[in-house]
Amino acid sequence: MNLRKAAAHPTLVRMIFGEGMLRDMAKACKKExxxxxxxxxYVVEDFGIMSDSQDGKGSICYYPHTN
Structure with a gap:
């Protein structure tokens, strides 16, 4: 089922933002x-439940220190 979801909706899959990058984003968010x-x-957990597209879009729009 996960392969079917990835094929139909590639933006729902986490491939770009790994655990290390999420930790770095959380550190940057603490500047906000x-x-x-x-x-x-907890910030890492918040980012962890989102897909790559949500992480990228949300961090750029709402948290300028993560750019």
């Missing part, structure tokens, strides 16, 4: 006022 007091582990 919204995420300043948050736990980095």
């Amino acid at each position: 006022a919204q995420w300043k007091d948050s736990n980095e582990k």
Whole structure:
């Protein structure tokens, strides 16, 4: 089923943003006022449940320090 989902909807699959990159994005997000007091582990979890397209689009639009 996952292969079928990947073939039909390639933007729903995580291939670009790995765990290391998500950790780096979480560190960058902590520079934002919204995420300043948050736990980095939870920020990584928040990014981890999103697809690559959601991570890329959301981080660029809402968190300028991640660019």
